[in-house]
Amino acid sequence: MTKRYMRAVAAIAVPVCLASAPLAAADKQDLQTILQEVKALKKTYENRIATLENKLKSLEKKKASAAKPATPASSSRSIKGNSFNPSIGLILNGRVSSFSEKNSEISGFGVGEEGERGKEGLSIGESEINFSANVDDKFYASSTVAIVQEDGSDKIELEEAYIQTLPDAGLPDGLRLKAGRAFWTLGYLNEHHSHADDFADRPLPYRAFLNKSFNDDGVEISYVVPADLFIEFGGGVFRGDDFPSGGSVSGLGAWSAYARIGGDIGDNQAWRLGAYTLHTDVNSRATNEDSVTFIGKSNLYAADLRYTWAPTGNAKDKEFIFQTEYFHRNEDGTYNDSNAATGNVNFDDSAQGWYAQTVYKFAPSWRVGARYSQLLAADTPARLTGSALDSAGHDPSTMSVMGDWTNSEFGRLRVQYNREELSNGKEDNQFILQYIMSIGAHGAHAF
Amino acid sequence: MARMHFKGQAMFRNLSLISVLLLGWALPAPASAExxxxxxxxxxxxxxxxxxxxxxxxxxxxxxxxxxxxxxxxxxxxxxxxxxxxxxxxxxxxxxxxxxxxxxxxxxxxxxxxxxxxxxxxxxxxxxxxxxxxxxxxxxxxxxxxxxxxxxxxxxxxxxxxxxxxxxxxxxxxxxxxxxxxxxxxxxxxxxxxxxEEEAHDLKNMPIVVHHRSWSYLIGWLGLREIGSLEAKPGIPPTASHLQALLKKAIAAKTRAILRTPYDQAAPSNWLSERTKIPALVLPYTVPRDAKSGTLKILFDDILVKLRQANVHP
The missing domain is CATH 3.40.50.1980 (Nitrogenase molybdenum iron protein domain)
Incomplete structure (x- = not known):
């Protein structure tokens, strides 16, 4: 089998070899020309491909350069640089007031400038500019500047400038630290900016005991307890420059503490109850246009209660709010009324003040409210008789009613009537018409 | 001054004692497993x-x-x-x-x-x-x-x-x-x-008017046709002039229902309903808070039943 196979292969191979030898000899030149032609062909094709490739490359380049102007970087305003800017909010507040009494003095109390009755006629109230933002992952910062008119010229007041820790700051859960200048935790209203108030002016105890609000320089710590009931307590240390302190020498002249609890009743009612104390070292506190001076210690104790009821659960549509605060102040030191030439008079006594108010929102844009506030002056030491600190047995009081219209969350118009009897026999009938508008960022209001 | 500081320190000590007591009372509840x-x-x-x-x-x-x-x-x-x-x-x-x-x-x-x-x-x-x-x-x-x-x-x-x-x-x-x-x-x-989706097939293109744009996702899913919204601008209460304009549009489009959530004001949809005879329909916006009486399934069942009723009986 294999032999026959080998023979067959040989039979085919030999004649092929014999035949190819003369063929190669004859067509050697033809083959060379063919090879040359193929080489030439190859060259032309290579050239053509190269030119095509070049054309493609230049087309791609053109396309890329044509696409560039369409990218937003150059065609539209880049706002990336603004995205890290702080939130900016502006509160505009203006009013027109009319008073039936020419003068307004709260008898029996040394009252600071901001605790006084506002200006009569047309005026703009505090216009506030607020900047706020997270500093980084650990801190939040906020600053509120108020432009106020005092003694006929515009002044800039730094109402708040503080930093506050964020949940990421590494403090234990529920613990927060606030440092700088702020409306510190003291009663209900003090923490809030006055544009958020339900009435056009602050109630009497705030005017007499806090000169409208306590925003000294300081540090405050607060802690929310992990419990079903809302339980919070905290306290702070302050410089001791702001009313009720004054003229800080040590730079560490006041401290505070507070505790409060709160919760819900059913689905649509909420409450919060608080107790507060503020102890200050008063090196020199000038009031009543600098005629009255107090030096000594001032201890303030306060309690507040706030209750809200939204019948449908939607406070936006209908809501009833009841709010009350009580203040007790004990002062130990010396009073001096230069107008009455009393000289330094020893003083160690207590005064009280309170207010209660209800506000009822009966339609989404409409609210009405009533407030009563009263001060109970300390007994007048004999040597202060006839001075600004002589209450003459009178307890200053104010009855207020208001109505306001809220077009949106950002704009509100209010009309208010006050009947004030701040000193004996002087009944002051006041009408106030007020607008409060906010533009830009506007943080949510706390409870 | 010195006396005040001394008193202050004592108070601070008392306060921190109270804090510790409060903490002790609040914390020991062992972190529940859930x-x-x-x-x-x-x-x-x-x-x-x-x-x-x-x-x-x-x-x-x-x-x-x-x-x-x-x-x-x-x-x-x-x-x-x-x-x-x-x-x-x-x-x-x-x-x-x-x-x-x-x-x-x-x-x-x-x-x-x-x-x-x-x-x-x-x-x-x-x-x-x-x-x-x-x-x-x-x-x-x-x-x-x-x-x-x-x-x-x-x-x-x-x-x-x-x-x-x-x-x-x-x-x-x-x-x-x-x-x-x-x-x-x-x-x-x-x-x-x-x-x-099978059941709701006939709701496609059903003309409706909404109070607030709370229903856009439902509309998108079912293919309803939104003729307009009672609020001219989101969150701003409806105005009379806007409602007047909407009235004609709603009638022309043969609107089947005026949708609102349980928390929207009733007055604007009732106003439009009285004048156009288009039924004002309160659709549940979400499930009841206590989940025993409501799940997400019941919510959509409920919405679909109400919409189909409105679509059948205009």
Whole structure:
């Protein structure tokens, strides 16, 4: 089998070899020309491909350069640089007031400038500019500047400038630290900016005991307890420059503490109850246009209660709010009324003040409210008789009613009537018409 | 001065003693094994219960008759968020007026934005009506788009899947339970969805008027035709002139129903209904807060029944 196979292969191979030898000899030149032609062909094709490739490359380049102007970087305003800017909010507040009494003095109390009755006629109230933002992952910062008119010229007041820790700051859960200048935790209203108030002016105890609000320089710590009931307590240390302190020498002249609890009743009612104390070292506190001076210690104790009821659960549509605060102040030191030439008079006594108010929102844009506030002056030491600190047995009081219209969350118009009897026999009938508008960022209001 | 400082120190000592006592009273309750979920809205509390089963406790900050845009940062909510392991909300700006304040006051590190404990559902679905430009004159527009995402039932599954991821990070021991619950829910929801879509076939192009744009996702899912909204601008109460204009449009389009949520004002839709004889229809916006009487399935069943009734009997 294999032999026959080998023979067959040989039979085919030999004649092929014999035949190819003369063929190669004859067509050697033809083959060379063919090879040359193929080489030439190859060259032309290579050239053509190269030119095509070049054309493609230049087309791609053109396309890329044509696409560039369409990218937003150059065609539209880049706002990336603004995205890290702080939130900016502006509160505009203006009013027109009319008073039936020419003068307004709260008898029996040394009252600071901001605790006084506002200006009569047309005026703009505090216009506030607020900047706020997270500093980084650990801190939040906020600053509120108020432009106020005092003694006929515009002044800039730094109402708040503080930093506050964020949940990421590494403090234990529920613990927060606030440092700088702020409306510190003291009663209900003090923490809030006055544009958020339900009435056009602050109630009497705030005017007499806090000169409208306590925003000294300081540090405050607060802690929310992990419990079903809302339980919070905290306290702070302050410089001791702001009313009720004054003229800080040590730079560490006041401290505070507070505790409060709160919760819900059913689905649509909420409450919060608080107790507060503020102890200050008063090196020199000038009031009543600098005629009255107090030096000594001032201890303030306060309690507040706030209750809200939204019948449908939607406070936006209908809501009833009841709010009350009580203040007790004990002062130990010396009073001096230069107008009455009393000289330094020893003083160690207590005064009280309170207010209660209800506000009822009966339609989404409409609210009405009533407030009563009263001060109970300390007994007048004999040597202060006839001075600004002589209450003459009178307890200053104010009855207020208001109505306001809220077009949106950002704009509100209010009309208010006050009947004030701040000193004996002087009944002051006041009408106030007020607008409060906010533009830009506007943080949510706390409870 | 010296005396005052001395007294102050004594007071401080007393205060810190009180603090320690208070802490001692509040803390010993051993951290319960369940994952505590703070849901901003009842629909998310309901979903959390479906997926979490008995391994979670879900609290809803709002109830079914409340407008989730406008909630007060009440003390009770601060207390709830103070102890939460997971915050589960719609996001897209719906809770912008109150959630940040609660988060700030509660100062809870494990639920801060960027952590698994901070779960905004809208980030995991396609948000509708995202405006190109925003200005306050346009009303209460949400710069991040329409946040009422739960009313498209197709959005529920991707959110449920993300929830399982979050829960598994927070409570890895029960990861298998969450995954098993999801599997079951996924299957059931898929089947129900098919059924709803078959049933709701005749609702396609049903002309309706809405109060607020709370229904955009439902409209998108069912293919309803929105003729207009009672609010000329979102969040701004309807005005007489706008309602007059809408009246003609609504009649011309043969509108079948005027939709509103239980928390929208009734007066504008009643006004339009009286003049056009188009029925004013209160559709449930979400499930009841206590989940015994409501689940997401019942919510959509209810919505579909009411819509089909309105469509059949104009």
């Amino acid at each position: 994952v505590r979920i703070f849901a901003c809205e009842p629909e998310w509390a309901a979903l959390a219960r479906e997926i979490g089963g008995d391994k979670v406790t879900a609290y809803s900050a709002t109830h079914e008759k409340q407008d989730p845009h406008h909630i007060r940062a009440r003390p009770s909510l601060i207390a709830k968020i103070r102890r939460a392991d997971l915050v589960f909300c719609s996001g897209a700006g719906l809770e912008i007026g109150w959630l940040p304040l609660l988060m700030q006051r509660g100062a809870r590190a494990k639920i801060r934005p960027g952590t698994p404990g901070y779960f905004m559902a809208a980030q995991h679905v396609t948000v509708r009506e995202k405006p190109a430009v925003v200005d306050r004159s346009m009303g209460d527009v949400h710069p991040d788009g329409n946040p009422h995402i739960h009313l498209d039932p197709r959005n529920i599954l991707p959110i449920a899947r993300e929830l399982v991821k979050r829960l598994s990070v927070i409570d890895p021991d029960n990861s298998a339970v969450f995954t098993a619950n999801l599997k079951k829910f996924d299957k059931e929801w898929g089947m129900t969805l098919k059924q709803w």
